[in-house]
Amino acid sequence: DAAREASDLVLTDDNFSTITQAVRQGRVVFDNIKKSLLVILPTNGGQAGVMLLAIALGLALPMSAAQILWVNMITAVTMALALAFEPPEHGVMRRAPRLASEPLLTGALVQRIALMSVWMVIATFTVFDWTLARTESLETARTAAVNAMIVAEWFYLFNARHFTASALRWESLTGNPMVWWVSAALALAQAALVYAAPMQDIFGTRALDATAWGHIILFGVGTFVVVEVEKAWRRWRDRAGGF
Secondary structure, three states: OHHHHHOOOOOOOOOHHHHHHHHHHHHHHHHHHHHHHHHHHHHHHHHHHHHHHHHHHOOOOOOOHHHHHHHHHHHHHHHHHHHOOOOOOOOHHHOOOOOOOOOOOOHHHHHHHHHHHHHHHHHHHHHHHHHHHHHOOHHHHHHHHHHHHHHHHHHHHHHHOOOOOOOOOOHHHHOOOHHHHHHHHHHHHHHHHHHOHHHHHHHOOOOOOHHHHHHHHHHHHHHHHHHHHHHHHHHHHOOOOOO
16 A cells, blocks of 8 residues: 555556557557657748748748638647557567657657758748749738648648658558548638638638649649658668657
């Protein structure tokens, strides 16, 4: 009784298989938290970078305050939620125990987040500037910029399902059904943002044509390629991999 009162954790089942399953589940949960951060933080970094660049260059802001809130809400509610249901990484129980002092944001995680933040700035600002020059409409350019960031994040969602393993395999499409439910919800939400009149009034958006969507999707595909190249480089550099 004294030991129970003094302890931080009491095992009510000392079966070894139960302990093994608990450790495995703990590693999966910890991995999925890091994957969610991999998706959320680059969005925040990209938004901050886009705004700072526009202010530094004396240009119109690529997104309004309401649109920034929309992007944050969509990213957190849909994409990060999907990663909470990720199955275990291959070989999750063959890893060495991590140090208790190891931070949640390791060096490799910070590097990936920085890479994606810079890419988000490039993609979003390029689409915004191109659309503004093409349409001479600030509202249309901002709509394209918002969708460029969201579509890039959606492509990146498939990258983020694995830390260093390639996403160019069938399992990336079938391993987590929640990703496709979230993708459907995301597509409907973005369609409403762009084409529904009430949403246009609230968020200051405008309808986009096929040419604008083509450029947006092109940068989305570019996002996927950039991260896969970074993963391949990391696997080549360190065959042990992992974050």
